[in-house]
Amino acid sequence: MIFWRRSLPVLITFVLGVTFALQYYVPLPASEALLSGVSVWNQIIAAFAAILGVTSLLHVHYTKIRRKEAGWGYSVVLYLSMLATLVVGFWSGGESENSAFGWLYNYILVALSSTMFSILAFFVASAAYRAFRARSLEATILLAAAVFVMFGRVPLGEYLVSGVGQISDWIMSVPNTAARRGIIIGISLGGIATSIKIIFGIERAYLGGGRD
């Protein structure tokens, strides 16, 4: 059992990890074909993962309804909404133009998604009011940069203070880029290190806990 649950997945990870790390350096058509073959398999797995997600969702909410846990009414709403969308989708033949399915998409999904994203604008304002304080020198510099960029990114700011647009562009393309690069380098090295640990079986969290 240990072999199937632990050793075999680690062996597969090692073989495939080394193979596809080296694939990057081998320009043969067979190498490219191998990569695209594996990509197709990944696409198939991604599609099945979607099914797994739906199954898990239905199971979790079914359990909530059965046990009448707190908020089980929302689980019923979820079931009904899912059913309605499926029925309408099949009835419309998957067509979104001038169909009931399109109506659901445009007037429910699009509206709700846009609304949720728009809440960010309000939250940014309240977070800024609560947290953007010049408590230290660094915070003050950060604040000044933020004000310049906010001024410079809108026409009214550029109209009132000429040149602030260029200052804003400079802040974005010089100090901001430099800082991002440093973070990207650090994250990339961390990523490579973690990948090495996974390939060599040192890190096995993806198997469900445990480390060498």
Add this chain to the structure above:
Amino acid sequence: MNDFARRMLSLDRRLIFLLIAVVTLLPLLYPFRLPIRVSPEAQKIYDYIESLPEGSVFLLSLDFDPSSKPELYPMSIALLRHAFRKNLKVVGMTLWITGTSMAESVIAGVAQESGKEKGKDYIFLGYAPGGANVIISMGQDLYAAFPTDYYGVKTAELPMLKEVRTLRDIQYAISLSAGSPGVETWYVYGKEKYGFELGGGCTAVSAPGLYPLIDTGQINGLLGGLRGAAEYETLVGVPGKATAGMDAQSATHFLIIFLIMVCNLLYFLTGQEGRRRG
């Protein structure tokens, strides 16, 4: 004074929400239309599309869902108008499943407005699952990655794709992305391997993170947020929703700056009072 400052510092956030709502709404009802300066990053994308010969293949990947529609939809309209005006062959697609319908409607809508014919001047491939794997598949064999287009027509039979077998055969690609898979995915698995030129468009919050890619030439330009969309509408000469939204954005930015100034003033007042007592 100290009490007032402290009360103001713990102002109910709902009042702030109300202020934001009013300040956003008023300029939409009473616009003041200021000129929009075009940034070098947006200009680079415009100039590159201008330099493409007629008939070049332009791939537009609309990698966003309805939540990012306010920022990226006007961007896609402006880009498509430009591409159709230059008589480029447009290939549309998306890597985000919930954005498929929206992507189809924007491409078909602008194409109809520009008098373009489906299959001959533009196609819409639709959605395929897998993100980066889709890009790799397209790089090897586009017909295998998308056996049919969104409308069910075999891609191998589309006249427009006769000379476009892989991503190496396209002249320019732009990914309008709200996250991952997005611009970085298109660079790492697309341009890096298959060598086509790549541009980017993104939400305002992602834009600062993509600036390093411009400097290194990994992407040749960037449209950032509603501002980027408004800049491109200015370049194309057809103002739209993004240009209209800039007034509201101006007002909102100013309100946030005002709130930050006020909170810092109040913070210093409470701090000074505290120090005087000490």
Add this chain to the structure above:
Amino acid sequence: MEIRGWGLAMSELIPPESIVAIPSSLAGEACPERSRRGQEGELLRPRLCLTLPHLVSLPRGEREPALNRLVKWRKLGLAHICPLLQPALLLFLLLVYCLPAAAFDAPQEVEAFDMPSDGGGSIGLRWRAAPVDSSTTSYRIFVSEQDNGEFKQIAEFPANSHYETAVTIPWWVWGSKHQDIHFFQVKSNATVRLTDGRPYFFKVEVTDGQENAESPSVSTVPQANLFNWAKLNNLLIMLAFSVTVLAAIRHARVNPNIFLRRIPGLDAVEEAVGRATEMGRPILYMTGSDDMSSLATIAATVILGEIAKRVATYGTDLKVPHRDPIVMAICQEVVKESYLAAGRPDAYKEDANFFITSDQFSYTAAVDGIMLRERPAANFFMGAYYAESLLLAEPGAATGAIQIAGTDSDHQLPFFITSCDYTLIGEELYAASAYLSREPVLVGTLRGQDLGKGFFLAVIVLGTLLVTLGVLLGTPVFRTFFQFFGDFK
């Protein structure tokens, strides 16, 4: 004017005032410039020797201006010329005007070769640049599948372009690049399909639109290469870093007391768990928006394991809402093992990990609802996040919970920093798992990463200095160093 080859020396017949200075663009072969002193001792402008071969080698359109500038008929003083020489001169001029333009020299040293370090379907052509290369002439490339077959033109470009110096292949693959060598790469495309293993024949032609000269045909066979040597630097750096990390892990196993910088966010973990236990309220832990292939999600899972051990010890309630079912399944195992390790398997709850939805904002709305209803005492945002970051953190801040975030999504960091009490930035998230567990493997990995970062920091500083020096001195000698850190395809 001296005209060599004709035995005609007219210089003595030319009055001093006929000596003219002409632009160097009309200068012919090397000819001693002799400055002369006039009769009054004044310095006369140097004469130019213009030879007949050079004159006829000029393009037809340039001969007349050259003659007009050189020969000032009045100043030549034809009356001074020996009558016998007049017909010779007339004959000479007739020949100059009537002779056909000499043909271009065909491109020299044309060579075709298989492009190195590629997947096949590509051939390189090299030939020596000619002195007459200019924007008015152009090169055409022809290809055929047979030596005596029909050649098809596949490219044309100005003769003063496409030099070897523009090749973007590193020195360890290509060698030195010369400014006087033209280079053109023939790649498989819609116009020409190069099949590996089959010979192809090429000709290079130079033309000015009227005349042309063609090289003999050269051939080569395109092949796919086993290894892309242009990426050798990438492989070596990757191997060096991998060895460094593995060596650091081995060293940490032997000597586990490696110094780790204090990360304030992680110190607060104990405080957060303790606070939740005292208040009798749950801990809310999120593993981010990405799936298990994301390194941030893996790091978040490891940290969840450590926090679950503490939660198991204190008997606090733990809630872990998920966006991905596979991540949920893995986290269930992780938490169960943590409870086992803490000696509290009885306290483990199967539904501590639960799946909500994979849709971004639906998940966010659901979690906000949990925060507002159940009012957890501590919120952990670990992993990769997107636009939902502030939508999660701000309601959490409104409920008064202690919030600790850790993400490598640098575009979301500003939102977490403003809304959370502690934030782990970038690879601090990866370091967090080492810091909490103090396991030699994880600590050793951190050390290896830091060594790598130190190396790249040194390279950046040194590279910046060398670039500056190279620009100031105007020397390309430092390119050898830069190319080792370049990205080649």
